[in-house]
Amino acid sequence: MRRSEPELRAAEGVGGGGAPAPARSDERGERVIGFGDVFGRDAGGLIVLLVLFGALTLASDEFLTGNNLANLARQVAIFGIIAVGQLLVILTAGIDLSMGSVLGLAGAITAELLVHGTGIPVAIVGGLAAGALCGLLNGVLVSGAKLPPFIATLGMLGIARGVVLVLTNASTVQPLPSSFGAIANGSFLGLPNLLWLFLVVAAVVAFVLRRTVFGRYIYAVGSNPESARLAGVPVKRVLLAVYAISGLLAGVGGVLLTSRLNAGVPTAGTGYELNAIAACVIGGASLFGAKGGAFGAAAGALIVATLNNGGNLLAINSFYLQIIIGALILAAVAFDQLQGRLMRGRSA
Numbered sequence: 001m002r003r004s005e006p007e008l009r010a011a012e013g014v015g016g017g018g019a020p021a022p023a024r025s026d027e028r029g030e031r032v033i034g035f036g037d038v039f040g041r042d043a044g045g046l047i048v049l050l051v052l053f054g055a056l057t058l059a060s061d062e063f064l065t066g067n068n069l070a071n072l073a074r075q076v077a078i079f080g081i082i083a084v085g086q087l088l089v090i091l092t093a094g095i096d097l098s099m100g101s102v103l104g105l106a107g108a109i110t111a112e113l114l115v116h117g118t119g120i121p122v123a124i125v126g127g128l129a130a131g132a133l134c135g136l137l138n139g140v141l142v143s144g145a146k147l148p149p150f151i152a153t154l155g156m157l158g159i160a161r162g163v164v165l166v167l168t169n170a171s172t173v174q175p176l177p178s179s180f181g182a183i184a185n186g187s188f189l190g191l192p193n194l195l196w197l198f199l200v201v202a203a204v205v206a207f208v209l210r211r212t213v214f215g216r217y218i219y220a221v222g223s224n225p226e227s228a229r230l231a232g233v234p235v236k237r238v239l240l241a242v243y244a245i246s247g248l249l250a251g252v253g254g255v256l257l258t259s260r261l262n263a264g265v266p267t268a269g270t271g272y273e274l275n276a277i278a279a280c281v282i283g284g285a286s287l288f289g290a291k292g293g294a295f296g297a298a299a300g301a302l303i304v305a306t307l308n309n310g311g312n313l314l315a316i317n318s319f320y321l322q323i324i325i326g327a328l329i330l331a332a333v334a335f336d337q338l339q340g341r342l343m344r345g346r347s348a
Helices: 005-012 035-039 042-059 066-091 099-115 120-144 149-168 178-185 193-211 213-223 225-230 235-261 272-282 294-313 318-347
Strands: none
Touching: 042 294, 066 099, 066 193, 066 213, 066 235, 066 272, 066 294, 099 120, 099 149, 099 235, 099 272, 120 149, 120 178, 120 235, 178 193, 178 235, 193 213, 193 235, 193 294, 213 225, 213 235, 225 235, 272 294, 272 318, 294 318
């Protein structure tokens, strides 16, 4: 059966960002699967993470204790979930600056519904719906009104944060039901619930990016939207879906953060969008689009959280940690640019 051009391009991995490198062969010609073959571009972030874990294990006796690892899991989970959502936007060569404010809005709506006697399931759906709606509006502005993603999401950042302050009257919303707080603060099979949710989100997004046509379309749009359109890729619908998913995952983060604090905090999520972007870049994503993977973004989030956690254990000044994280971002972008120039030089 003859496949259409977009299917052929999808099968070839247009943009190439999420496809693993070809496996090597040994002297007998047998296929040898390496670390990079399994994780693709995600391998770099995972290697850095393993080195960081090893160094902190040697530097601090408390790092590998159960309590510290549980705290680390809770710290990284919400941050990692929104980083994965940010990755989807970055893969299309876009940016979502509104994620932190949308997270705060979703959490505030959930808290307000609970305080006014709404059931927990309905309140959670309300928060998730608010996040998805904000993301969808971002997608409409980017794909329909043709606004630059930076401007569209910057406007949504201000709108969402303003709505939060008006809705909560700039005051903490509490008390919330203890059963709602148990969602984020409980555990399952010895691991925090937040960690399980984080792993599920990362695994689902990784599967979508690497194994579905929609995932290949995302890379195609980020690689060259006009070529993707001519090849039959529904560019506008892909952008709408990507921004809506980003908003939805910000909503998930908002609901979970509200559950963890067991209160609606009007300033919740401030600055989270910048940390999410940093996690994606450190994890191997390119701000020019079409390069990166879900596990890389998750590893980047864990790298940032581990640096902060390790810094606290070793009593390192938090200001120095900010410098280190900033240097990591610059190094990751510089490495990506160098790699791109080398590849263009080989193809010339």
